[in-house]
Amino acid sequence: MRKITVGMVLFPGFQLLDIAGPKDAFAEVRILSQGACEYEMLTIGTTRGSVLSSSGLTVMPDRTIFDPCPHFDTVIVPGGLGVFEVLEDSTLSEWLAKQHKSTRRIAAICNGVFAFGAAGMIDNRTVTTHWMDATRLSSMFPKAKIEPDQIYVKDDRLYTTAGVTAGIDLALVMIEEDFGRKMALDVAKYLIVYVRRAGGQSQFSPLLETQAASDSQIQSIQQYLLDNLHLNHTTTSLARRLKMSPRNLSRIFTKECGVSLIAFLNDARIDAARRYLESTRHPIGEIAKRCGFESADTLRRTFSRRLQISPVEYRQRFRSGNPVNEAVRESGR
Incomplete structure (x- = not known):
């Protein structure tokens, strides 16, 4: 059996689907491969005890960033409004920077990329995020190159995605990298989603964001x-x-x-x-x-x-x- 260990970070106010979507996609690999391939997934809390998601559901993490953790092949950080409350958490930033150096790949879903920015991980990197957060990300981290219309962006070992359901797109990309296109296609078919979603974020976002002053x-x-x-x-x-x-x-x-x-x-x-x-x-x-x-x-x-x-x-x-x-x-x- 080939096993890939994935750590999923949980902070108060995280977007539940950002974790649940990839987690379900990864779990299908073991079922569809009849146990020949597997993702071992561990949730890592930024606080001790249960973590409240933005939807009101709570999750009890398997570990915390304060505990010894196994070596992760992949680390995923979700989005959610709570991410802006942890940007000043130096413990999380240091933990992410350390994981970035030791893991094969590290990914942020939606505005989880702000945590990467706070850890100094996106300077001179090409990244994306939810279209509503692109301007704010550019303002806070001007050294990053923002691609606001992309569903996901891969820059070397750093992966970033658009909002919410794009976490499933990310998981399918990783499954294809790890176990081949057929496996990714089979998982996509089971989940009833596209293995490659057509179009960028512009199909969902308004294009006219700037209006002149009313008296102009x-x-x-x-x-x-x-x-x-x-x-x-x-x-x-x-x-x-x-x-x-x-x-x-x-x-x-x-x-x-x-x-x-x-x-x-x-x-x-x-x-x-x-x-x-x-x-x-x-x-x-x-x-x-x-x-x-x-x-x-x-x-x-x-x-x-x-x-x-x-x-x-x-x-x-x-x-x-x-x-x-x-x-x-x-x-x-």
């Missing part, structure tokens, strides 16, 4: 764009509305919004297309016209490039109501 000229342009996405806008035509030069408009827009005017317009069009796909049965061609894309093909290419998922797949996953056969409508006719 730029805010009026933003609103005009949102109300008239179907028109053929240019920087020159928009500058003419504000009676300023295109260069000045571009400069002010980027300064106030943090993105260029054209980038804002492109994101607005994709967001509008997402809303149509989620809430209507309009053909792709009609959605393209309403959102200002030249054609259905242009929408498909832009949507797939930006979100790493096609409009058809997006509609199948996120459209409200009962699923129906959209084959004719998706043709764009």
